[in-house]
Structures are given as C-alpha cells and as structure tokens.
Amino acid sequence: MKDAKLATAGRILFDRQFAFASLISRCTDHTRRMLRMDCVAISNPILEKVFLPIDPSTTFVSYFGHLNGYDAGLLWYPLGRMRLRRDMATVFESAPEGYFDQQAGMRLRNEIYAMGDSRDVNESIEKFLGRKQSVQPFLKKIGIGEASTP
Secondary structure, eight states: OHHHHHHHHHHHHHHHHHHHHHHHHHHHHHHHTTOOOOHHHHHHHHHHTTSSOOOTTOOGGGGOTTTTTOGGGGGHHHHHHHHHHHHHHHHHHTSTTGGGOHHHHHHHIIIIITTTTSSOHHHHHHHHHTSOOOSHHHHHHTTSSOOOOO
16 A cells, blocks of 8 residues: 555656656747747646646646756656655664654754755755765665665
8 A cells, every 4th residue: 555655646746747848848849940839738738638627728838937948857856856855764764763763853953954055955965864875775665776785
C-alpha cells in the first residue's frame, strides 16, 4: 500500500511537470518558427491530459511564468527534490530514534532552517548530512541503486 501511494504521488508530480515541459516545448517551437499561435488552444489540451478539464475561457498559459528559458529543464525539478529528500532522510533513518530523534531534528533546525539563505543551501545540506550529497539513497529507493554507504 505504501509503495503504491509513493508511486502514485511520484507519477502525479512527474506528469504535472511533464505537462508543463510539453507546453513550453510546443510554445517555444512555434516561437522559433515565428508562427502565429493560439496559446490557449495549444495549452489547454496539453494540460487537460493531467489536470481536470479546463474551462476554455481561462488562460492559464498567460500567467505561466516559465515559458521563457526553461524548456525541458522543468522535468528535473521533481527528480531533484525527490533525490534531495531521500538523501536527507538517511540522517533520520540512521538516528537512534528514527524520525523522532531529537538530535537529528535539532541538526535539521540548526543547519537548514535557522541558516535560511545566510549561506549557500548546498553547504547547509552538507553540514546537515555530515558528508557530501549523494544520489545513492534515491537510486536505492527507486530500485536501481545498490545498497551502499554514501
């Protein structure tokens, strides 16, 4: 049941980002060829494949701020977040009290939340982890990585 929930949540997130990337691709393709386009006619069918049917009088595409310069890079957002979450979870999973471990919680608070943007986020993450970031926990979670210590 838990695996099905994770798979469904991951699929929804990926489908959403894929719809946005498809929308960007279609619109920038028309722009590159200098063709006139009806942005709503292009965007609504793409987005309806993932979301509920869209009212044709709405214009989501007109306030979608990622049309310029993102292209398919939008697909990497969910993967990057999942990779990082999985890596950070290892701190709690190896703590004596697991996700309820006070020391691990205080480390998260002090190294991530309390620091805010006063230092580079990657430095904060590595201080929290006590090591360099690793993709291995994520690969292991999705079943394509080996069980190894990062």
